[in-house]
Amino acid sequence: MTTVDHLRQVRLGNLRTVLLALVDRPGSRADLAARTGLTKATLSNLTEPLLANGILVEEPATLAGMGRPSKPLRFHPDGPVAVGAEINVSHLAVETLGLDGETLRRVLVPTDIRDATSDEVLDRVAELIREIIPARPVLGVGLAVPGVVHDGVLVRAPNLPKLVGAPLAADLGLRLNLDVELDNEANLAALAHLWPRHLAGEDFVHVSADVGIGAGVVLHGEVYRGVSGFAGELGHVVIERNGVRCTCGSRGCVERYAGLDVILREAGRRRLDSLAKALDAGDPKALSAVKAAGEALGVGLATLMNLFDVPTVVLGGSYAVLHEHLSTAIQSEMDARVLAGGERHTTLVASPLGEFAVVRGAAGLVTRRAVQQPERLFA
Amino acid sequence: MTTVDHLRQVRLGNLRTVLLALVDRPGSRADLAARTGLTKATLSNLTEPLLANGILVEEPATLAGMGRPSKPLRFHPDGPVAVGAEINVSHLAVETLGLDGETLRRVLVPTDIRDATSDEVLDRVAELIREIIPARPVLGVGLAVPGVVHDGVLVRAPNLPKLVGAPLAADLGLRLNLDVELDNEANLAALAHLWPRHLAGEDFVHVSADVGIGAGVVLHGEVYRGVSGFAGELGHVVIERNGVRCTCGSRGCVERYAGLDVILREAGRRRLDSLAKALDAGDPKALSAVKAAGEALGVGLATLMNLFDVPTVVLGGSYAVLHEHLSTAIQSEMDARVLAGGERHTTLVASPLGEFAVVRGAAGLVTRRAVQQPERLFA
DNA sequence: GCACTAAGTTCAAGCATTGAACGAATGAGG
DNA sequence: CCTCATTCGTTCAATGCTTGAACTTAGTGC
CATH class of the missing domain: 3.30.420.40 (ATPase, nucleotide binding domain)
Known part of the structure; x- marks a missing residue:
């Protein structure tokens, strides 16, 4: 590494800081300087190439109070x-x-x-x-x-x-x-719950189900993928070591109790929307199937939280659709099983992002x- | 942050790089320059204050082959x-x-x-x-x-x-x-298994038991503590959701099956050394108690590995003492339950560090x- | 004694940020 | 309409760290 490289690293780091501030919200050079801790001089310098390359645009001055009006910078509407x-x-x-x-x-x-x-x-x-x-x-x-x-x-x-x-x-x-x-x-x-907007903090797990159950784990603001990409395989967390045999070769995997296919089968439904309607109508078979799944999922999530120590669980995908009927069972298992569950507040929310x-x-x-x-x- | 601070950061970063190289092993300025990617000039500059402050010492020149002999630097024997x-x-x-x-x-x-x-x-x-x-x-x-x-x-x-x-x-x-x-x-x-020597790579779990079971989790070369210090509570991972009641309020926690107190009780022993002797003597009660604990621990560890995706488990504390009689059961549960357990090689080793x-x-x-x-x- | 080799030092050059000074653009007040 | 206060944005010399090349030092081999 040459010295030039070292200094270039500093510059790139500052550029990142500025861009992060802009993702948060647009702002004038002076505003960005205040938010990033850099000086106005540096901001002029850093934003110049971004403007020249069509990454940012300078908006017309906004007339706000005294002093020279600021010209906010934002991402260019025809930018990348x-x-x-x-x-x-x-x-x-x-x-x-x-x-x-x-x-x-x-x-x-x-x-x-x-x-x-x-x-x-x-x-x-x-x-x-x-x-x-x-x-x-x-x-x-x-x-x-x-x-x-x-x-x-x-x-x-x-x-x-x-x-x-x-x-x-x-x-x-x-x-x-x-x-x-x-x-x-x-x-x-x-x-999607971390970037570009923090929808669930910097430490959380996102859980969703299709055929399998997948958990995306976010630790300290970074998606944690593990050494070989296998991290967060919540579906194969064991909740009953002598339980139902799983396709993975193990027994008692969460997936065998809380997978969407299991819920639908137990509820006697073919599709998620049909199940949702049955639940809203108070169908007992549907309700008990979802409750059973919630309990199993809650046990698995409690285990996950005892290992990862994250405060928040986001229910996504099909679970988000069912969350109204799923949350109680999940939460009660978590409260009972997460260490110091009472004092540590564990939050369980439904994803606001829907199918996208x-x-x-x-x-x-x-x-x-x-x-x-x-x-x-x-x- | 002033510009001076920025430059100081670069310098401190380089100082860290040099010290890390020295923790690995002593070396001359030229050697360190080669190992760190910095120049000889920078190394002279960075090491000067370390020598002046008694952190490092310059050893007498070593006569090795042609050219001016190098004077290796090492941590000062009277240093901090x-x-x-x-x-x-x-x-x-x-x-x-x-x-x-x-x-x-x-x-x-x-x-x-x-x-x-x-x-x-x-x-x-x-x-x-x-x-x-x-x-x-x-x-x-x-x-x-x-x-x-x-x-x-x-x-x-x-x-x-x-x-x-x-x-x-x-x-x-x-x-x-x-x-x-x-x-x-x-x-x-x-x-202790990560610093100052890598004894188990950069991603592993260290598991030990006294009354409880504790796991120390190392991810990407850093100890992972979680948001509130509760990470790695392997003892309260559930392996039988309707199993034995635990002091934590949950049921079926690993600790209730693989805690040292449980092993000793099942083996009819009071102390670890007595158990170890019984095992070596082939005492069936002791062997079956340890096997049962190994199976429970293996289930919990499989769950942990499906969530953290680390390749290595280090058995420490009492488990290290028992590992010879414990490993087989643990490994077989892990092989059966860790996702893609066959292809991913999961290593199970005993800590070399003993009671210290x-x-x-x-x-x-x-x-x-x-x-x-x-x-x-x-x- | 001389050539050769490698270690370690010296020094001018290069560069990103800074802070202060400066120019620009507007509102307020008369 | 003019002046002052205020805030925005730019310019520029100064700072300090690494660099690479040149240089010095200290050995080996013949």
């Missing part, structure tokens, strides 16, 4: 955007997201892709992306998949075995001529990286 | 030391540790302190520390306690209720006129901080 894409068992989704955190467009297409080849799926995803891409620079694509990702490769996907091992990121990248980054849907759903959480997180992966490594913005 | 101290239910321990990672002296005194007041305990600890402190500068004291520590306060200690809430760090600090830092014994036992692991970690807390914040060395 990120693309998020989600490949899931029963649907595909895409979204475009600006650096300011605003969604530009989003599309969700129900599609059963269980039997499709990776080429067929990627063709379809690429087509969807092309349809929504605006006439603006594109930073890259975040691609969500329902499975374990390690070193950019899908290494485990019980529900999409055909895609395991396929070079999904590279292949989609070739189709679109863009950088593509692959990640697990649970991690990305969690990220994953794809939004996928796009967020890209905007976040752009902000954290500002040199990418000038490429 | 750290003190570790451990308060436990049945013993007190102290240790002095040099920056080079060498233990100077250590003492372990069996003492039942269950009924002692915090003043009595701290008097005793201070006395032990005074006995082993050498005539060298002291960086500070790391103090290990069997309980949950948050913001420097012991907030939960089922086995030492009298010490909960007492200002242990401050009070011991007053007695010795030194900085004292408090931490949980499980975290410190784990730290905790106190060594406590001292390591202090040397580690000194290296990571080198400005402390000049105070």
Whole structure:
């Protein structure tokens, strides 16, 4: 490392600080200087190339009180955007997201892709992306998949075995001529609650269910993925060591008691919306199925909280839909089993993001990286 | 932050890099330059104050081959030391540790302190520390306690209720006129395997048992403590949700099946050494008690690994003593229950540190901080 | 004694931030 | 309409750390 590099690091770090402040909200140079602790001089200096490169715009002066009016800076309305894409068992989704955190467009297409080849799926995803891409620079694509990702490769996907091992990121990248980054849907759903807005603090777990149960774990403001991408496999936390046999080879996994397929079967329903209606109608079979699932999930979450010591659980995906009927059982198991559960306040909330959480997180992966490594913005 | 601060940060960062390289092993300026990526000029500059302040010494030139002989730098034999101290239910321990990672002296005194007041305990600890402190500068004291520590306060200690809430760090600090830092014994036992030598990689869990079961979790080379110090409470991971009632209010906690007290009771023994002898003699009751504990612990560890995704488990404390008879059961549960357990290699090893692991970690807390914040060395 | 090699030192150059001084743009008050 | 107060944004010399090249030092090999 040369000295130039050292100083460049300082500059990039400050650039990151400034961009983070701008993601939070727009502001004049003077305002940003106050918020970041840097000087006005440095702010002029740092923002100059951002303005020159069309990343930021200077808005017309706002007339507010005495003194020279400030000219707020914000992300350029024609500046770079990120693309998020989600490949899931029963649907595909895409979204475009600006650096300011605003969604530009989003599309969700129900599609059963269980039997499709990776080429067929990627063709379809690429087509969807092309349809929504605006006439603006594109930073890259975040691609969500329902499975374990390690070193950019899908290494485990019980529900999409055909895609395991396929070079999904590279292949989609070739189709679109863009950088593509692959990640697990649970991690990305969690990220969507962390970036660009903190919806659940800096330490939380996001839990959702489709066929499996996935938890995205956020520790100290970072998604925790573990050494090989397997972190947060809440579905295979054991709650009854001699319990029901699981496809993973273990017994008594949470997934066997609180998976969406189990809930539906026990409730005698085929689809989530039908279950939701039954619950609202007070159907006893539905209510007891959901309660049983909540209890199992609560035991697993208590274990998780005793290990990770995070204060907040966010229910996402199908669990968010059911949360009204699910929360009581979960919370009571957690209160009884989380160490010092009474004094430590454990918060259980439903995700506000709905069915677009994953794809939004996928796009967020890209905007976040752009902000954290500002040199990418000038490429 | 002034510009001076920025530059100082660069310098301190480089100082840290150099000190880390020296903890690894001594080396000449040229050698260190090569290892750290800095230039010889910078190394001369950075080491000058370290030599002037008696942190490092320059050894006589070593005659090795051609060229001007190098003068290796190492930590000064009369340089600053750290003190570790451990308060436990049945013993007190102290240790002095040099920056080079060498233990100077250590003492372990069996003492039942269950009924002692915090003043009595701290008097005793201070006395032990005074006995082993050498005539060298002291960086500070790391103090290990069997309980949950948050913001420097012991907030939960089922086995030492009298010490909960007492200002242990401050009070011991007053007695010795030194900085004292408090931490949980499980975290410190784990730290001892990470610093100053990597004994189990950068991602692992250290598990040990006394009355409770504690896990110290190391993620990406840092001890993970959670938001409120409760992380790694493996003892209260549930393995049978309708199992044995636990003192914590839950049911089926690992601790109720694999705690040392449970093992001893089931084996019909009073003490660990008696159990160890029985095991070596092939006593069936002892063997089956340990096997049962290993199975329960294995289930809990599988759950932990499915959540944290760390590749290595280190058995410490009493478990290290029993590991020969414990490992098989643990490993087989882990292989069966850790997701992709076959392909991911999960390593299970016994700690090489013996009964001084905790106190060594406590001292390591202090040397580690000194290296990571080198400005402390000049105070 | 001389060439060769490698360690360690010296020093001018380069660079990002700073703080103070300065210029710019507006509102308030007369 | 003019002047003063106020705040925004820019300019510029100063600061201090690392660098790389040149240089000095201290050995080996012949």
